[in-house]
Structures are given as C-alpha cells and as structure tokens.
Amino acid sequence: MQRVGVFVCWCGSNIAGTVDVAAVAEALKNEPGVVFSTDYQYMCSQAGQDIIKNAIAEHNLTGIVVCSCSPRMHEATFRKTAAAAGLNPYMVEIANIREQCSWVHKDMLTGTEKAIILGKAAVAKVNLNTPLTPGESPVTKRALVIGGGIAGIQTALDIADAGFPVDIVEKQPTIGGKMAQLDKTFPTLDCAACILTPKMVDVAQNEKIRIFSYSEVEEVGGFVGNFDVKIKKKARFVKEDICTGCGACVEKCPMKKNPNEFNLGMDNRPAIYIPFAQAVPKVATIDPNACNMLKNGKCGLCARICAAGAIDYTQKDEIIEEKYGAIVVATGFNPISMEKFDEFAYNQSKDVITSLEFERLTNAAGPSAGKLIRPSDGKHPHTIVFVQCVGSRCDACAEKGKEYCSKICCMYTAKHAMLTRDKYPDTEVYVFYIDVRTPGKNFDEFYRRAVEEFGVKYIKGMVGKVTPEGDKLKVQASDLLSNKQLHIDADLVVLAAAIEPDKSARPLATMLTASMDTNDFFTEAHPKLRPVESPTAGVFLSGACQGPKDIPETVSQAGAAASKVIGLLAKDKLTGNPCIASSNELMCNGCSSCERVCPYGAITYVDKEFRMPDRTTKIRRVASVNPAVCQGCGACTVACPSGAMDLKGFANSQIIAEVDAICK
Amino acid sequence: MQKITKDQLVEKTVALLSDGTVSAVLGWSRGEFDYDITPAVFKTAEDLKENFVWNDFCGANFSKYLVAQTGKVEGKILVFLKPCDTYSFNQLLTEHRFDREKVYAVGIPCEGMADIAKVKEIVGDGIVSIEADGENLKVSTLYEDAPALVNAKDVMAERCVNCKSKKHVAYDELMGDDGEVIESNRFDEVARLEAMTPDERFAFWQNELSRCIRCNACRDACPACTCEKCVFDNPASSVENKAPANSFEEKMFHIIRAFHVAGRCTDCGECSRVCPQNIPLHLLNRKFIKDINEFYGEYQAGAEVGSRAPLVDYTTEDLEPGEVFDRGDKDA
Numbered sequence: 001m002q003r004v005g006v007f008v009c010w011c012g013s014n015i016a017g018t019v020d021v022a023a024v025a026e027a028l029k030n031e032p033g034v035v036f037s038t039d040y041q042y043m044c045s046q047a048g049q050d051i052i053k054n055a056i057a058e059h060n061l062t063g064i065v066v067c068s069c070s071p072r073m074h075e076a077t078f079r080k081t082a083a084a085a086g087l088n089p090y091m092v093e094i095a096n097i098r099e100q101c102s103w104v105h106k107d108m109l110t111g112t113e114k115a116i117i118l119g120k121a122a123v124a125k126v127n128l129n130t131p132l133t134p135g136e137s138p139v140t141k142r143a144l145v146i147g148g149g150i151a152g153i154q155t156a157l158d159i160a161d162a163g164f165p166v167d168i169v170e171k172q173p174t175i176g177g178k179m180a181q182l183d184k185t186f187p188t189l190d191c192a193a194c195i196l197t198p199k200m201v202d203v204a205q206n207e208k209i210r211i212f213s214y215s216e217v218e219e220v221g222g223f224v225g226n227f228d229v230k231i232k233k234k235a236r237f238v239k240e241d242i243c244t245g246c247g248a249c250v251e252k253c254p255m256k257k258n259p260n261e262f263n264l265g266m267d268n269r270p271a272i273y274i275p276f277a278q279a280v281p282k283v284a285t286i287d288p289n290a291c292n293m294l295k296n297g298k299c300g301l302c303a304r305i306c307a308a309g310a311i312d313y314t315q316k317d318e319i320i321e322e323k324y325g326a327i328v329v330a331t332g333f334n335p336i337s338m339e340k341f342d343e344f345a346y347n348q349s350k351d352v353i354t355s356l357e358f359e360r361l362t363n364a365a366g367p368s369a370g371k372l373i374r375p376s377d378g379k380h381p382h383t384i385v386f387v388q389c390v391g392s393r394c395d396a397c398a399e400k401g402k403e404y405c406s407k408i409c410c411m412y413t414a415k416h417a418m419l420t421r422d423k424y425p426d427t428e429v430y431v432f433y434i435d436v437r438t439p440g441k442n443f444d445e446f447y448r449r450a451v452e453e454f455g456v457k458y459i460k461g462m463v464g465k466v467t468p469e470g471d472k473l474k475v476q477a478s479d480l481l482s483n484k485q486l487h488i489d490a491d492l493v494v495l496a497a498a499i500e501p502d503k504s505a506r507p508l509a510t511m512l513t514a515s516m517d518t519n520d521f522f523t524e525a526h527p528k529l530r531p532v533e534s535p536t537a538g539v540f541l542s543g544a545c546q547g548p549k550d551i552p553e554t555v556s557q558a559g560a561a562a563s564k565v566i567g568l569l570a571k572d573k574l575t576g577n578p579c580i581a582s583s584n585e586l587m588c589n590g591c592s593s594c595e596r597v598c599p600y601g602a603i604t605y606v607d608k609e610f611r612m613p614d615r616t617t618k619i620r621r622v623a624s625v626n627p628a629v630c631q632g633c634g635a636c637t638v639a640c641p642s643g644a645m646d647l648k649g650f651a652n653s654q655i656i657a658e659v660d661a662i663c664k
Numbered sequence: 665m666q667k668i669t670k671d672q673l674v675e676k677t678v679a680l681l682s683d684g685t686v687s688a689v690l691g692w693s694r695g696e697f698d699y700d701i702t703p704a705v706f707k708t709a710e711d712l713k714e715n716f717v718w719n720d721f722c723g724a725n726f727s728k729y730l731v732a733q734t735g736k737v738e739g740k741i742l743v744f745l746k747p748c749d750t751y752s753f754n755q756l757l758t759e760h761r762f763d764r765e766k767v768y769a770v771g772i773p774c775e776g777m778a779d780i781a782k783v784k785e786i787v788g789d790g791i792v793s794i795e796a797d798g799e800n801l802k803v804s805t806l807y808e809d810a811p812a813l814v815n816a817k818d819v820m821a822e823r824c825v826n827c828k829s830k831k832h833v834a835y836d837e838l839m840g841d842d843g844e845v846i847e848s849n850r851f852d853e854v855a856r857l858e859a860m861t862p863d864e865r866f867a868f869w870q871n872e873l874s875r876c877i878r879c880n881a882c883r884d885a886c887p888a889c890t891c892e893k894c895v896f897d898n899p900a901s902s903v904e905n906k907a908p909a910n911s912f913e914e915k916m917f918h919i920i921r922a923f924h925v926a927g928r929c930t931d932c933g934e935c936s937r938v939c940p941q942n943i944p945l946h947l948l949n950r951k952f953i954k955d956i957n958e959f960y961g962e963y964q965a966g967a968e969v970g971s972r973a974p975l976v977d978y979t980t981e982d983l984e985p986g987e988v989f990d991r992g993d994k995d996a
Contacts, residue, residue: 587893591759593976605760618735620892621760639976641924642891643901656902 002127005036005061006119007052009043009068011098016041018102018111024067027116031123035059044074049081056085063091063126067119069098088131090578090649095122117662124661128654132578137628139225140325141569144169146217146508147330149177150551151543151558153199155328158562160208164569167210167322168203169217169231171504174279176200177332181262181356183363183370185551186415187446193278193365200280213281216504218319220327220511223600223629224538225574227324235315237286237294238272243310245282249302250274258290260367263360266375267367272302276365284310326538326565327512329522330558331505333544335497336391340400344390344495349468350376352493355386355409358416372424374492377471381491384420385475386413386431387463391498393434402498404519407548409496410437414450416494421454430457430488432477440552459486466493499548513599514539522546532561537631540564579649580630581637583623586610587644590621594636594645602629603636666775666796668840670718673744676770676839677716678709680742686768687739690729692722698794699780703729705741719796720816723777725934727752728887734766743767746774747843748827750834751930751966752887757834758969759928761890771835773843776816776824781942783819787812823933823946826850833967850931854950873915875941882918882935882945888925895924922948927956927975930966959983 006028010016021039029037036059040048043066055061064087066078071094079089097115105111143159145152148170156166168175179185180200182192203209212231219230253270260269262276271290274282284302292299293313303311335356338346346352351374353361364370374381388409394401410433417429436458438444450456461478468474475488501520509516514534515523522541525533532541542561543554568574583594585608595603606624609617623645625636636645637652646652673691680686689712693704699721706712726743730753733741745753750771757764783803784791790806797813804811828850830843857865883889883896895901896917903920922929931953935945956963960974960983 587891587898589759589761589890589892591761593759596972596976597978599978635978641928642893643895643898644892653900653902 002033002063002129003035003059003061004031004033004123004126005052005055005059005064006031006034006038006123007043007048007055007064007066007068008037008039008097008115008119009048009066010039010041011069011102012041015068015098015102015115018105018108019097019115020108020112021067021115023112024097024115024119028065028067028119028123031120033063033127034123036061043068044077049077052078052081053085056082056087061087063087063093063129065093065095065119065122065126067095067097067115067122070094070096070100088133090132091126091129093122093126093129095119120664121658121661124657125654128651128657129649132648134578135576135627136573137223137225137576139569139571139574140227140323141165142167142322142324143326143328143565143569144217144227144229144322144324145328145330145542147177147332147502147543147545148172148175148203148211148213149330149332149543150179150196150199151332151545151554152177152328152330153196153203154555154558155330155542155562155565156209157199157202157206158559159565159569160206162562162566162570163208164566165208165210167212167231167324169212169215171214171216172275173214173236173273173283173285174275174281175203175211175213176276176278176280178356179551180276180278181264181359181363183359183366184415184419186411187440187442189415189419197278200278204280211281212320213283214285215320217508217511221601222323225325225568226628227327227538229322229324229327231320231322233318233320235288235317236283237288237291237311237313237315238284239310239312239315240281240283242308243283243306244308245274245279245284246307247274247284248305248307249284249311252301252305254299254301255290255292258287263367264354264357266357266360286311286313326540326568328540328542328561328565329505329508329512329514329534329545330542330561331502331508331545333499333548334502336402336500338390338495338497341390341495343465344387344463344493345466345468345473346495349466349473349493350374351381351468351473351491352466352495354495354497355412355416356497358494359412362416362419372420379471379491380424381427383428383488383490384417384430384492384494385463385473385477385488385490386417386429386494386496388413388431388433388496389462389498390495392496394498402500402519404498404548405437406496406498407437408499408550411440411443411446411550413494413496414438414447414456417456418446418450418454421450421456428457430459430490432459432461432463434460434462440550461486463493466490499544501545505545512536512539532557532564538568576628577632579632579647580627581625581632581634581645581647583625583640584644584646585622587642588620588622589642589644590623591641593639593641594623597635597639599633599635600629600631602626602631666718666720666773668718668772670716672839673718673772674712674716677706677712677742680768681707681709681712685740686742688733688737689742690726690733691744692717692724697791699778699783699791705733705737719794720776720778720801721780721794723821723934723937725749725752725885725887725932727756728885728890730762730767731756731890734762737766740766740768742770744770744772745832745835746772747830747832748774748823748930748932750832751829751964752932753834753966754969755928755930755966756887756890758966758971759890768837769835771832771838771842773830773840774824776820776827778816778819779821779937782821783814786814786819821933821937822944823931823936828931828964834969850950851954853944853947854954857947857951869915870912872943873912873918875943876915876918877941878914878917879940881938881940883921885934885938886921886925887930887932887934888928889921895920918943918945918948922952925949926952927963927973928965929953930964 008021008025025037025039082092083089095118142165145156145168148168159166215233218232221228249272253272255271259265272286288294360366391401392406438447461480463477465476473490475490477486514536524531525535540561542558634647689706692701693715695702701721787803793804795802800813802811826848828848829845929949933946
C-alpha cells in the first residue's frame with residue numbers, strides 16, 4: 001500500500017476563487033492510501049515545495065498528488081521537488097484543478113465537487129504508480145539544416161560557431177534562398193545582397209559547415225540524437241571540387257533560351273549556368289532538360305572550353321548517408337501561383353507582375369539591370385498600382401487563396417512604393433489595401449514616410465478587376481473610405497501574392513514525423529513557450545516554414561533554433577522519457593496491430609522461445625519496443641487486442657482506476 | 665445439398681495423406697447427433713474412412729484451429745476451407761498467427777449450411793437422424809413414423825442466406841469450381857437497427873443479450889479471438905470478473921468483444937452459429953463493418969494477406985477524427 005500525500009494549491013485566487021481548497025484537502029484525506037493532506041497558497045513557490053519535501057520526510061510518503069495547474073505547467077517542477085526529497089519523480093501525480101476546473105467553473109459548489117473528483121482520480125492512479133527510471137542514449141554531435149536560405153544560413157553559422165559540425169542541404173544549385181532575389185530590405189533599405197552574401201561566404205569558408213547544394217533529403221530514420229539521413233545529391237554534371245566558377249562555359253553555351261529561374265523567368269539563361277554572380281558554391285550546373293549534349297549527345301562545347309576539366313556528362317545522382325543529432329527545418333516559402341486569379345489578368349498581360357518579380361525588376365543584377373520598365377515594351381511606367389492581400393486573408397476565396405495574413409506584404413509594398421517614388425518622382429503610385437499592418441520596430445514610421453514624405457496614394461479597398469486595353473491596364477477598384485468606384489489607367493500592376501510553405505515541406509514532414517497545420521506550415525511544440533521546436537524530439541524549426549516571417553524575425557528565430565540545437569548537441573547522453581510502451585511477451589500474439597499504428601516506427605518483432613505449461617517449448621513472434629524511439633503516445637496500447645502492450649506510468653489499469661474513481 | 669460429396673473429399677485426403685504431402689487432416693466428425701458436427705484431426709486413412717463427415721451441418725470454420733494445430737503436427741496439416749473460411753484464414757495470416765508453410769489448404773465449394781434451430785422450428789424436437797435427400801433434408805424424429813422432408817433452402821443459416829462470397833481468397837488446391845463475391849443484403853438488418861431510436865435499440869439488445877449464459881462459445885469459436893491470453897481471462901485486465909454494477913453490465917462482454925475484433929472480423933458468422941441461445945451476435949460485428957465501410961471506404965478483412973485495416977493503421981493521410989464524426993453524423 002502506498003503512503004500518499006495530497007497537496008492542494010490555491011494558485012492565489014486562480015483556484016481558491018472558485019474551489020474550496022480546504023474542503024478538497026479534507027475530502028481527499030479519506031481516500032485509500034492518503035496519510036497526509038494539506039493546502040497552500042502557492043504550492044510551486046519555494047515555501048510550497050518545502051511543505052511537500054517536509055511531508056515526504058515526515059510521513060514517509062511513497063507517492064504524492066498535487067492538485068494544481070496543468071501538468072504541462074508544473075509537473076516537471078513537482079517531480080524535481082519529489083526527487084530532491086528522495087522520492088522517485090514518477091511517483092508524482094498532478095490533478096489539474098485549474099485549467100480543467102476552476103477556470104471553467106463559476107460556481108464554488110460545482111467547482112469544489114469537480115476538484116474533489118479529479119483529486120480522487122489522481123489518488124487512485126498514484127496508488128498504482130511504480131518508480132520509473134529513464135533510459136539513456138548517446139548523441140551524434142552533428143546537425144543537419146534543411147534549406148539554405150537566410151534562416152538555414154543563420155542557424156548553421158550559429159551552430160558552427162559553438163563548435164559543432166553542420167551540414168546544409170539546399171535543393172537549388174546555390175544557397176541564399178529568397179533573400180538573394182530581393183533588392184532592398186525594409187525598414188532600413190540596405191541592399192539584400194550586401195548583407196546576405198557576406199554570410200554566404202562565411203558559410204562557405206567555415207570549416208565546420210558542409211554545403212550539399214542541388215541536393216534533397218531522401219530518407220530520415222532514427223530518433224533524437226541519432227537520426228540516420230539519406231541525402232540525394234543530384235547530378236549537376238560538373239565536378240564541384242574542380243570547377244572554378246570562371247563562367248567561360250556559361251558564355252559559350254549555345255542553348256541560351258531557357259527561362260531563368262533566379263529572375264522568375266523574366267529573362268533567359270544557358271543550359272549550363274551559375275544562378276547569380278555571388279552564388280555559393282560558385283559552381284556551374286547543367287540543366288539536363290536543356291543541354292543538347294545530355295539530350296541528344298551532340299555539342300560538348302562546355303567540356304572543350306573548360307580549362308579545369310570540370311565537366312562530366314556521365315555524373316549520376318549520389319546518395320550520401322550521414323548521422324545527425326539534431327535536424328533543423330528551414331524550407332522557407334514561395335509566393336502562391338497567380339494562375340487562378342483571373343480578375344487581375346496576371347496571365348493576360350506581361351505588365352501584371354508579382355512583388356517578387358518587381359524585386360528582380362528593380363534589382364541591379366536583374367533582367368533590366370535595375371531599370372524599372374514595363375516587361376511588355378520596356379517603356380517607363382508612369383502609373384503603378386500595387387494590390388495588397390492577393391490570396392491572403394481570403395475567407396471567400398479559400399480554394400484559390402489562403403485564410404491567413406502573409407505578414408510581409410504590407411511592409412514590402414510600402415518599400416516598393418517608396419523606392420519607386422524616390423527614384424522616379426514622375427510616377428503615380430497607388431496602393432490598394434484591406435488593412436495596413438506594420439507592427440514592428442520602425443515599421444509604422446516607415447509606412448508613414450511612404451505616405452507622408454513620398455506621396456504614395458494609399459486607398460482602402462480592393463481592386464475588383466484589371467483589364468488590359470491597348471497598352472494600358474484598366475484598373476477597376478473601390479475606395480471604401482469615400483465610398484466611390486475608381487477607374488485607373490495603369491501602366492504596371494504589382495500583386496502582393498500570398499506566401500505559402502515550400503512544396504517540399506509536406507513530404508519532408510512525413511519523413512520527419514513532424515506535424516503540420518492545415519496550411520502545411522510546421523507546427524511548433526508550444527506556440528508561446530516552445531516556438532522553435534517541433535513536437536517531434538530533435539526536430540527544430542527556423543524561418544518561414546513555421547509561418548510567414550520577415551527577415552529580422554527569421555534571423556532571430558534561426559538563432560533561437562540554433563541555441564536549442566547547441567543545447568542538445570552539448571549533451572553527451574540524452575535522458576529518455578521512461579513513460580514508454582512495453583510488451584508483455586507472455587500475452588503478445590505477435591499480430592502486428594501495434595506496429596501498424598505506431599507513428600514513430602518504434603516497434604519490431606522478434607521470435608522468442610517460450611516454455612509451455614506441458615514442458616514443451618514453442619517459438620512465438622512477439623513485439624519489441626525500441627525505448628529510444630518510443631514517444632509514449634499510447635496508440636499501440638489501444639490497438640493491442642490482448643492488452644499485452646502497456647504504457648509505463650499510464651498503464652491500462654491506472655487509467656481504469658482513474659475512471660472508476662471518477663464514476664464512483 | 666452440397667455439390668461436392670464426402671467420398672470425393674475422403675478420396676482426395678487419403679491420397680494426400682498416403683503420398684506424404686500432409687501428415688494430418690483437419691476435418692469434421694459426428695458428435696452426439698447428425699446435426700452436431702465437431703472438428704477433428706485425422707491422421708490415418710482408416711480413421712478418415714470411418715469417421716469423416718461432410719453434410720449440411722459442417723459449418724465450423726477451421727482456420728482458427730490452425731493456430732494450435734500447426735504447432736502440434738510434424739509436416740503439413742490439410743485444412744478444408746469453405747469460401748467464407750478463406751477470409752478468416754487470410755486474416756490470421758495477416759496477424760502472423762500461424763505458419764503458412766505448415767498448411768495445405770484445400771478450397772471446397774459450399775452451397776450454404778443448414779441451421780438446426782430453423783429445422784427444429786419446422787419439425788419440432790426429438791430429432792434422431794437427418795439425411796440429405798436431393799434438395800431436401802430427410803428428418804426423422806422420435807415422435808413421427810415417417811421422416812419429414814424439409815427443403816434445405818428453407819432452413820439455411822442466416823449467414824448463408826446473406827452469403828458475402830462464393831470465392832475462395834486462399835487455397836493450395838481447389839476442388840470444384842470457384843464462385844464470385846456476392847452483393848449480399850447482409851447490412852439490411854443492421855440498417856433496421858440503426859433506424860430504431862436509442863431506447864428501442866437498447867431494449868432490443870437488452871432482450872437479446874439477457875439470454876446470454878456466458879458460456880464463451882462465441883469467443884472460443886471466433887477466428888478473430890486467438891489471443892494468447894484473452895482479456896476476459898486476465899485478472900490484470902480489469903474487465904475479468906468485474907462485479908457488475910447492474911444486471912446488464914455483464915453483457916458488456918459482447919460489446920467489448922465486438923470492439924476487440926472490429927476491423928479484423930471477416931463476418932464469418934461463427935459467433936451466432938455456435939451460440940446455444942441463438943443470440944444474433946454477428947449483428948454487432950456487422951455494425952462495425954458497415955461503419956468502417958462508410959467512414960473509411962469499403963474494407964473486407966481477410967480479402968488479402970497483409971492488408972492494413974483502417975482502424976489499426978496509421979498514415980499521415982488519415983482523416984482527422986472530426987471529419988469522421990461529420991461523415992457519421994451526415995449518414996445518421
């Protein structure tokens with residue numbers, strides 16, 4: 001029989017306001033096994049914890065029940081308290097009488113009644129608790145960062161800075177991501193390349209960092225501290241270690257007419273290409289769909305011209321296998337496709353462009369060498385209409401857009417509008433908006449400057465239709481504040497397209513068993529308290545893969561993710577959660593039901609020899625749980641038909657005891 | 665009336681026994697009465713010729729017996745499987761419950777089995793013998809001089825009237841012709857129960873289950889109930905010998921059992937066949953099958969080896985519980 005102590009917390013007035021805590025302590029005194037019961041104002045305070053410690057010593061308690069807030073809040077606290085008093089930390093049960101009781105009840109009578117019932121359930125459970133000891137597993141001191149944009153770059157640099165080796169896997173031929181495509185960055189207007197490319201060079205020169213560019217993660221196995229990852233290095237038909245990036249091949253390549261991805265298809269690139277001048281690694285890549293040599297076996301010009309002899313038409317995809325202790329997801333975002341937004345005539349006119357295309361158009365390294373022109377005729381646009389929230393905050397158009405706010409569009413549109421007015425004061429610039437959202441350091445000041453100093457015409461209302469007519473774009477819009485219909489003859493229309501997670505995120509989440517929300521953004525372990533950790537142990541989140549973010553926010557999150565990774569890799573051994581499943585082999589049928597429902601792949605089967613009652617032996621297939629992989633979710637215990645599978649700390653018998661106590 | 669004859673089965677079996685293909689045979693033998701057929705293991709030709717039985721009462725599904733018998737026999741054991749039995753056979757293989765290599769499965773056609781309760785409804789008690797006679801069964805009783813002729817179709821078991829498949833989904837050798845999967849009306853009765861109000865439905869089950877004597881025959885015959893240790897025999901399971909809070913709580917046995925076999929039940933109907941109290945237990949299982957079909961798409965347990973039943977499968981494409989709830993709500 002256990003000797004149970006009950007400690008009822010007031011949580012100031014949080015609990016005591018709606019629950020008669022003294023009555024709860026009194027009622028629980030009479031429960032089986034309870035030898036001590038008391039209440040106190042703040043059980044989690046030093047004084048409160050001392051009450052627990054003293055009671056454990058004084059009354060020889062073998063188990064304690066703390067009636068307080070959610071176990072998510074203070075279970076760890078009270079486990080430490082118990083451990084400090086010499087009690088196994090898993091002999092602690094929490095009855096949540098705050099979130100699940102006092103906060104949801106207004107009436108003292110019902111609140112108290114429910115608190116007593118919850119307390120009884122916890123006492124019933126602790127009576128069946130057994131001391132548990134967590135297992136240990138070693139940590140591979142190497143991190144993997146998936147995605148080489150600013151988020152991935154910053155995370156990798158910070159981890160490497162702490163002395164741990166890091167690999168970056170980037171699917172494009174170069175790292176840099178979306179930031180490399182931007183012109184200026186808000187709110188300070190420094191040029192993106194000026195602040196990004198030095199970081200890219202740092203990555204390339206850092207001895208602790210390896211870059212797998214033009215590569216993708218193929219398979220992820222293992223668990224926190226011990227991930228086994230297969231990386232597919234796609235054939236780029238150029239030997240990376242030999243190519244000097246001189247660009248001679250790019251000059252000479254005859255297959256010149258291929259849409260240039262880096263400039264969003266607004267100009268062309270050759271079949272062999274280096275995405276941009278500051279690319280890292282600065283190595284050429286052959287596009288196998290464009291190269292005449294690879295398609296038809298004719299040409300071979302680049303191989304002849306290459307002084308270094310780096311061209312290799314026979315190169316094959318390569319699989320690299322590596323072990324990692326931690327994985328950071330930094331897969332970033334893309335603007336959504338404008339295909340379905342017929343009303344804005346994106347498909348009908350070259351002069352309707354997205355904001356990212358506008359960035360390239362104003363970038364000195366872009367298709368027009370930084371000169372703002374109409375893509376259709378190369379003329380200078382005199383009237384520009386910016387449309388915000390295209391596909392963002394869509395309630396009605398959810399099938400083609402997104403319900404969420406893309407967050408960055410208000411600021412970059414203000415930037416575009418301001419820069420246009422600054423450089424070309426003869427242009428008229430209109431911005432159509434639903435709301436202007438600029439809550440960031442120096443953000444609102446920035447927006448107001450666009451309006452007040454630069455005379456950008458902000459109009460509250462949405463554009464209903466854009467119709468190309470002659471060389472003009474007829475823009476039909478409503479001005480909600482003056483309740484008028486507007487007709488504007490524009491030369492250029494810029495759409496602030498909503499952003500969405502990169503398409504590679506969903507299959508990656510499946511490989512990592514990391515959870516996602518309905519929009520395919522990775523979910524964090526806790527939205528406030530664990531914002532850079534995925535609920536899957538050892539998987540961390542950096543940048544826009546977790547939600548729309550601007551650069552300052554991305555960089556701070558990247559640093560935060562890095563610090564979590566460093567914290568993990570700094571450990572020599574990881575203590576596991578002892579509340580994991582185990583199979584009673586005598587009862588196990590080996591039927592595979594548990595294996596099939598296990599989301600973590602923690603269950604395998606072994607053939608074991610059993611001595612039967614008649615002294616014969618029988619070989620039976622039985623389930624075996626890998627304690628390092630099991631997360632203790634309990635799916636297997638409900639799938640098991642014979643009840644052979646059980647969860648330590650949450651045994652079927654304990655759950656039933658709780659239910660019985662509640663229903664008594 | 666079965667198309668295949670006892671002589672054909674015995675001839676085939678004796679041949680396989682004597683050439684060493686198999687070393688034992690799982691077949692039927694006579695019990696106390698002609699209609700009281702029990703499973704038996706035969707090891708010699710003499711035993712077979714003398715005691716092997718094949719008639720309209722050979723309903724027993726042998727697949728479950730393989731779990732125990734394959735461990736007891738050197739070499740292979742021959743098993744006769746009617747079409748519906750083959751689904752249980754596959755399901756047990758899916759669950760790794762016996763070694764396929766130890767079995768020689770002979771698929772035999774089935775024209776539907778008779779239900780002795782239905783025969784008794786017509787001819788009354790005191791049956792001393794039943795013989796097949798063309799389309800009819802010739803039933804002699806203690807009380808009548810002349811045997812009564814009963815059309816086999818009129819006394820066919822419910823599970824056979826609503827037969828779901830004449831197709832064998834597993835066998836090493838097939839005797840006779842293979843049939844097809846049948847569009848049966850087996851869910852009609854479930855739909856009738858669903859249309860009841862909760863109170864009516866509770867009254868229906870209370871009435872049916874009140875006859876239960878907890879003989880455990882349903883569990884012992886069920887091919888899905890092959891646990892090494894049944895939860896109802898396990899003192900640690902908290903459902904074994906639990907003091908019932910009211911007169912009906914003990915009948916939760918059947919509901920717990922239905923949950924345990926949900927998604928694994930092939931709807932072979934053995935539970936209702938062996939019930940000495942004629943409780944339509946298979947309706948509980950069919951309700952689960954109907955629900956699974958409607959919530960997750962058509963699924964037939966045992967249709968193939970290794971299939972992943974919706975209830976015990978995890979994929980990242982799984983529906984959220986709320987969506988399943990909405991779907992169920994719509995159909996309710």
